[in-house]
Amino acid sequence: MSSSPRTTDAALDPAVLAAVRAAIDPERVVALTSRLIAEPTLSGDELGGQVLAAELFAGAGLSVETFDADLDTLTAHPAYSAEVARERIVGVLGRTGAGADRAAGGGHLLIDGHIDVVPAGDASDWTSPPFAPVVRDGRLYGRGACDMKGGMAAAIHALEAIAAAGLELAGTCTLSSVMGEEDGGSGTLASLLHGIEADACIIPEPTELSVVPAAAGALSWRLTIRGRAAHGCLREEGVSAIELFPHLQRAVLALERERNTGEVDPLFAWLERPFAICGGRIAGGDWPSSEADWVTWEGRYGVAPGEDLDEARGAFETAIAEACADHPWLAEHPATLTWWGGQFLPGATDLDDPIVAATTAAVADTGRTPVVRGMPYGCDLGLTLGVGGIPTVVFGPGDIRDAHAVDESVPVDELVVATEVLAATILRRCGW
Numbered sequence: 001m002s003s004s005p006r007t008t009d010a011a012l013d014p015a016v017l018a019a020v021r022a023a024i025d026p027e028r029v030v031a032l033t034s035r036l037i038a039e040p041t042l043s044g045d046e047l048g049g050q051v052l053a054a055e056l057f058a059g060a061g062l063s064v065e066t067f068d069a070d071l072d073t074l075t076a077h078p079a080y081s082a083e084v085a086r087e088r089i090v091g092v093l094g095r096t097g098a099g100a101d102r103a104a105g106g107g108h109l110l111i112d113g114h115i116d117v118v119p120a121g122d123a124s125d126w127t128s129p130p131f132a133p134v135v136r137d138g139r140l141y142g143r144g145a146c147d148m149k150g151g152m153a154a155a156i157h158a159l160e161a162i163a164a165a166g167l168e169l170a171g172t173c174t175l176s177s178v179m180g181e182e183d184g185g186s187g188t189l190a191s192l193l194h195g196i197e198a199d200a201c202i203i204p205e206p207t208e209l210s211v212v213p214a215a216a217g218a219l220s221w222r223l224t225i226r227g228r229a230a231h232g233c234l235r236e237e238g239v240s241a242i243e244l245f246p247h248l249q250r251a252v253l254a255l256e257r258e259r260n261t262g263e264v265d266p267l268f269a270w271l272e273r274p275f276a277i278c279g280g281r282i283a284g285g286d287w288p289s290s291e292a293d294w295v296t297w298e299g300r301y302g303v304a305p306g307e308d309l310d311e312a313r314g315a316f317e318t319a320i321a322e323a324c325a326d327h328p329w330l331a332e333h334p335a336t337l338t339w340w341g342g343q344f345l346p347g348a349t350d351l352d353d354p355i356v357a358a359t360t361a362a363v364a365d366t367g368r369t370p371v372v373r374g375m376p377y378g379c380d381l382g383l384t385l386g387v388g389g390i391p392t393v394v395f396g397p398g399d400i401r402d403a404h405a406v407d408e409s410v411p412v413d414e415l416v417v418a419t420e421v422l423a424a425t426i427l428r429r430c431g432w
Contacts, residue, residue: 011361012365012424012427012428016165016167016427016432017365017424019165019166019167020161020162020165020167020420020423020424020427021161021420022165023160023161023162023164023165024157024158024161024416024419024420024423025157026412026415026416028157028160029153029154029157029415029416029419030135030140030412030415032056032153032156032157033133033140033145033149033150033152033153033410033415034133034140034142035052035056036049036052036053036056036115036144036149036152036153037131037133037140037142037143037144037145037149038131038132038133038142039052039131040117040131040143041115041116041117041144042116042117042118042119043083043084043116043117043118043180043182043183044084044085044086046090046115046116046179046180047088047090047179049115049116049177049179050066050090050091050092050115050177050179053092053115053152053177054066054092054094054177056156057092057094057156057175057177058094060094060156060157060159060160060163061096061159061160061163062094062095062096062159062175063094063095063096064092064093064094065092065093065094065095066090066091066092066093067090067091067093067194068088068089068090069088069089069090069091069186069187069190069193069194070193071088071089073193074089074186074189074190074193077189077193079185079189079345079383079386079387080184080186080189081183081184081185081186081220081341081342081343082180082183082184082186082341082342083183083184083220083340083341083342084180084183086179086180086186089179089180089186089187089190090179091176091177091178091179091187091190091191091194092176092177092178093174093175093176093191093196094174094175094176094177095172095173095174095175096159096163096169096172096173097168097169097170097171097172097173097430098168098169098170098171098172099171099172100170100171100431101171102171102199104170105170105171105431106169106170106171106172106430106431107170107171107172107199107200107429107430107431108171108172108173108174108197108198108199108200108430109171109172109173109174109198109199109200109201109202109355109425109426109429109430110173110174110176110196110198110200110201110202110384110390111155111173111174111175111176111201111202111203111204111422111426112176112178112188112191112201112202112203112380112384113148113151113152113155113175113176113177113178113203113204114148114177114178114179114180114181114182114187114188114380115149115152115177115178115179116179116180116181116182116183116187117143117144117147117149117182118143118147118182118404120143120406121406125406126406126407127141127407128141128142128407130142130143130408131143133145135412138411138412138413139409139410139411139412140409140410140411140412140415141407141408141409142408142409143408144408145398145402145408145409145410146206146397146398146399146400146402146403146408146409146410147205147206147398147400147402147403147404147408148204148205148206148396148398150204150206150396150397150398150410150414150415150418151204151205151206151396151397151398151418152177152204153415154204154396154397154415154418154419154422155175155202155204155422156175157419158419158420158422158423158426159173159175159423159426161419161423162423162426162427162432167427167432168432169426169427169430169431169432170430170431170432171429171430171431172430173426173429173430174196174198176188176191176196178190178191178380181379181380182342183341183342184341184342184343184344185342185344185379185380185382185383188380188383188384189383189387192383192384192387192388196388197390198388198390199355199390199391199429200353200354200355200358200390200391200392200393200429201355201384201385201388201390201391201392201393202355202359202392202393202394202395202422202425203379203380203381203384203392203393203394203395203396204394204395204396204397204418204422205375205377205379205394205396205400206396206397206398206399206400206402206403206410207375207394207395207396207398207400208371208398208399208414209363209368209371209395209396209397209414209417209418209421210371210372210373210395211356211359211360211363211370211371211372211373211393211395212372212373212374212375212393212394212395213267213348213349213350213351213353213356213372213374213392213393213394214265214267214268214305214346214347214348214349214374214375215305215346215347215348215374215375215376215377215378215379215381215382215394216268216274216275216302216303216304216305216346216374216375216376216377216378217302217303217304217305217307217309217343217344217345217346217347217378217382218300218301218302218303218342218343218344218377218378219300219301219303219309219312219313219339219343219344220298220299220300220301220339220340220341220342220343221298221299221300221301221316221337221338221339221340222296222297222298222337222338222340222341223248223279223296223297223298223320223335223336223337223338224294224295224296224335224336224337224338225241225244225245225248225284225294225295225296225297225330225335226241226293226294226333226335227239227240227241227242227243227244227291227292227293227294227295227329227333228291228293229286229290229291229292229293230290230291231289231290231291232288232289232290232291233289235291238290238291238293239291239293239329240291240292241284241285241292241293241294241295242284242285242292242295244295244327244329244330244335245282245284245295245297247323247327247330248297248320248323248324248330248335249279249297250323251319251320251322251323252277252279252316252319252320253277254319255277255315255316255319256273256275256276256277259275259277259302259315260272260273260274260275260276265304265305265374267348267372267373267374268304268373268374268376270373271374271376273376274302274304274374274376275302275303275304275376276300276302276376277299277300277301277302277316278299278300279297279298279299280298280299280300281297281298281299282295282296282297282298283295283296284296298341300378301313301316302376303346304346305346305347305348305374306346306348307346309345313339316337317337320334320335320337321334342378344378344379344382345378345382345383345386345387346378346382347381347382347385347386347392348374348385349381349385349391349392349393350391351372353391354391354429355391355392355393355425355429356372356391356393358425358428358429359393359395359421359425360372361424361428362420362421362422362423362424362425362428363421365420365421365424366417366420366421368417375394375400376400377400379394381393381394395418395421395422395425396418397410397411397414397415397417397418398410398411398414
């Protein structure tokens, strides 16, 4: 449609926008999302999903590169974390565009999406099978629909629509499919160590179509409480670790209240508890008729952008130590705290960065009033920004409340709008 390159971040010609919108097919983006959902890509079993991602990237006309991470280098990196053992970590990159730099009217945009999903739980709790995608009442259901296969599909179709409108990107757009996001971000870290570069990045996690330049971090912890075993008929001669647990739980909840009161970053003011501490898994005891001599309690610890991680850990450690010192048994037998598993770095891109402006303008192009806010969940923004140095925003279809849930779903109309916004942002950042 244009014989000469257009500079990045310029106002988009209404005719260009109209041509791209005309090329967006709601049935196509639903079909792409459905294909991704139908491939069960549970954490630790993502390789089949990466094969599918490479196929879909190639089908969209992208130049595809598949690589194996160097596991020795990856696992030695200070930002590496994982909860699932993997013998291979495979990355898939799809690229398009003429490759011009910003001085020549181009630019390089990375769209970083993850292929892995969390377990579906008991399939009988679902209205329809979790890996059998179905549209009901304007929503597409299935594990990963919201988190974040809908966002990945929208990015693929955005590039298809740009090509169908007769436009070639002056710069480069790289679409990345990574493993291991749900348990710490090992796939995105692998891509960064592989040498991926960009001027800006979009992560299409669910944001309800809000533009999100700031995301909280999340640190995984394990608390081990020791009691003293005794036969259940003489349980008074033992010490129940189960009965010790509430004392420490109260200390953790008090710390959570303290960390979420007072002055809060305006981007997170829409949330009642932006930096939550969730103790989501507990186990204890070896035998029903014995007094339990151990309990383990595991959870995630929300961390604010800009917060020093060592200081954040220190606050948690101090709260546990003080609670133990205040209890006759725990003072002599203190609980032990371990930092383990997925560790998600917090991060915040400057509000005046061009990627924030470009994505916000692209939302306005759809006739919607842009909403800019922070998100309380951990994601790969902390890696792309904090390790890769790439200004990053999170933007995508769906509500985080539907992620990880039974009957996970995404509104079909948000899939379409997300495709429009991503396409307009790509054109602004990469030129054409």
